[in-house]
Structures are given as C-alpha cells and as structure tokens.
Amino acid sequence: MGIDPSTGIEEVSRTWTRLGREDPMWAVLTDREKAGGGWTPAEFLATGATEIATLLGRLAELGxxxxxxxxxxxxxGAGRLSHGLATxxxxxxxxxxxxPTMLEKAREIVDAPACDFRLATGPELDVVEPASADLVYTCRVLQHMPTELAHRYVRAFYRIVRPGGYVVFQMPTAPARNAAGLALRALPAPLARRLRRGMEMHGTPEAGVRALVAECGAEMLAADEDTSAGPRWGSRLYVTRAAPA
Incomplete structure (x- = not known):
C-alpha cells in the first residue's frame, strides 16, 4: 500500500526516513550532548525501560x-519503548x-522475541488487527504531525485496542508561556523547522483532545502535565480507557 500524500503523511515519512538514516537514536530522543551518534544502544534502550516503568506506575495509581x-x-522509531514494553x-x-530506516535500526538493536516491528504507511493502522491490543502507547510522536493527521491516528488507536483496553498518548497543547515559548512564537515557521532538522511541532488544546476522546467513546482517566515536548511547549499525557464491550 502506498502513502497517500493528501493526508500529510508523505512529508512526515520523508523527514523521518532521512532522520532514521542520519542519526536515528538522537532523532527519537533529542539531546544536544548525544547528537552525531552519541547514544549507545544500551543507554538508549534503558531510557525506554524507565519510561515504561513510570507509565505503568501511573496507570496503577489510577486503578x-x-x-x-x-x-x-x-x-x-528505533525501538526504545517497544523494548521497554517487552521488558x-x-x-x-x-x-x-x-x-523504513527507523525500523531497520529497531530490528538491529532490540533483541526481544516479543517485539514485532511493522511498517505503517496509512492513518488507519490496518497493519494491526482491530480490537487486538491491550495497551496502545505513544509519546513524542503525534507532536510532529499535522493536527488533523494526528487526530486520525488517535481515532485509529481506538479501533485497534480491545474493548476496555487502554490508550495513552502524549500531545502538546500550545507554545509555552515562558521565554522559550515566546521566542518560538516569534520565529518564522520555516526557520523553526530548519532549527529542528525538519521536525515539525504541532499542538492541540486540551479541550480539543478531550472532545476527540469523547467522540471515540472512550473515558479520560487523566490529563497529566508532561515535559516530552520540551521547554518551548506545554504538553499533556492523556490516559484513556476504551469503551467496554
């Protein structure tokens, strides 16, 4: 199946395929000190195990x-959180x-029989069977997509999760009301994009995300403040439960 350019996916795919070729672990988890191949696979994957442990702890707090x-x-990306979920x-x-280049790196560095890496070229996520997942998780991903495309993916999450299963996703809200956020607002969009090596940033106000989750028939369990989008953006981690059968 090809990539439909009308969805905005074509540009996203082109950018992340390039980044996956140039410096895949840094592109997934940006850190000035790690640019240019500074992440070792062990260090990189350890951050994923820590993040998933934190996520599961938060879920437990919410019952x-x-x-x-x-x-x-x-x-x-390069398999950081997939490895953490398997662990x-x-x-x-x-x-x-x-x-494809990100998936190639993931298959190279993740040695976990539980992991199955698949290329997903469309927003319907039809490479995953409907109502088959107990948990869908994404972080630092939707923020790099045009808003309507990100929302299409969120709708798809509720198609692939089992009734009563959990969908947890991170999404920025708006540029932060601090010096870094004000500086971002002042930058022309093309310049901001060049400074991020082609990575776009997009947000949705919390009220819009709550409406989207309700549209999908899911329950919002929490909308936690989150730092994954960096100091220039406000961000939330949304913890939701799909409608029961």
Whole structure:
C-alpha cells in the first residue's frame, strides 16, 4: 500500500526516513550532548525501560491494570519503548513506524522475541488487527504531525485496542508561556523547522483532545502535565480507557 500524500503523511515519512538514516537514536530522543551518534544502544534502550516503568506506575495509581498481552508502540522509531514494553512483561509488542530506516535500526538493536516491528504507511493502522491490543502507547510522536493527521491516528488507536483496553498518548497543547515559548512564537515557521532538522511541532488544546476522546467513546482517566515536548511547549499525557464491550 502506498502513502497517500493528501493526508500529510508523505512529508512526515520523508523527514523521518532521512532522520532514521542520519542519526536515528538522537532523532527519537533529542539531546544536544548525544547528537552525531552519541547514544549507545544500551543507554538508549534503558531510557525506554524507565519510561515504561513510570507509565505503568501511573496507570496503577489510577486503578488501571492493563493485561500484559499485546501492546502497540505507535511511532516506535528505533525501538526504545517497544523494548521497554517487552521488558515490562508484555507477551507481544507491535512497534509501528512510517520510516523504513527507523525500523531497520529497531530490528538491529532490540533483541526481544516479543517485539514485532511493522511498517505503517496509512492513518488507519490496518497493519494491526482491530480490537487486538491491550495497551496502545505513544509519546513524542503525534507532536510532529499535522493536527488533523494526528487526530486520525488517535481515532485509529481506538479501533485497534480491545474493548476496555487502554490508550495513552502524549500531545502538546500550545507554545509555552515562558521565554522559550515566546521566542518560538516569534520565529518564522520555516526557520523553526530548519532549527529542528525538519521536525515539525504541532499542538492541540486540551479541550480539543478531550472532545476527540469523547467522540471515540472512550473515558479520560487523566490529563497529566508532561515535559516530552520540551521547554518551548506545554504538553499533556492523556490516559484513556476504551469503551467496554
């Protein structure tokens, strides 16, 4: 199946395929000191295990206990969070990405039999069986997509999760009201994009995300403040539960 340019995916795929070729681990987890191949696979994957442990701890605080069956890591990149989900005991982890070069790196550095990395070229996520996942998780991914495309993916998450399963996703809200955020607002969009090596940033106000989740028939369990988008953006981690059967 080809990439439909009308969705905005074509440009996203082109950017992340290039970044996956140039410096895949840094592109997934940007750190000035790690640019130019500074991440080792062990260090990189360890951050994913820590993030997933934190996520599962937060779910437990909310009284949520996803079955450790199939987890989907959307926008898996070089496999950081897929590895973390496998380490946490999920028996099957489907890592989805639009970039062949990112998936190549994930298959190279992730040695976990539970992980199955798949190329996802369309916003319907039809490479994953409907109602098959116990947990869908994505972080630092939707923020790099045009808003309507990101929302299409969120709708797709609720098609691939089981009734009563959990969908957890991070999304920026708006540029931060601090010096860094004000500086960002002042930059022309093309310049801001060049400074981020082609990575776009987009946000949706929390009210818009709540409406989207309600449209999908899901329950919002939490909208936690989050720092994944960096100091220039406000961001939330949304913890949701799909409608029961």
């Amino acid at each position: 949520a206990d996803p079955v450790r069956g199939r987890a989907v890591d959307f926008g898996c 946490a005991g999920f028996t099957e982890v489907v890592g989805l990405d639009i970039s």
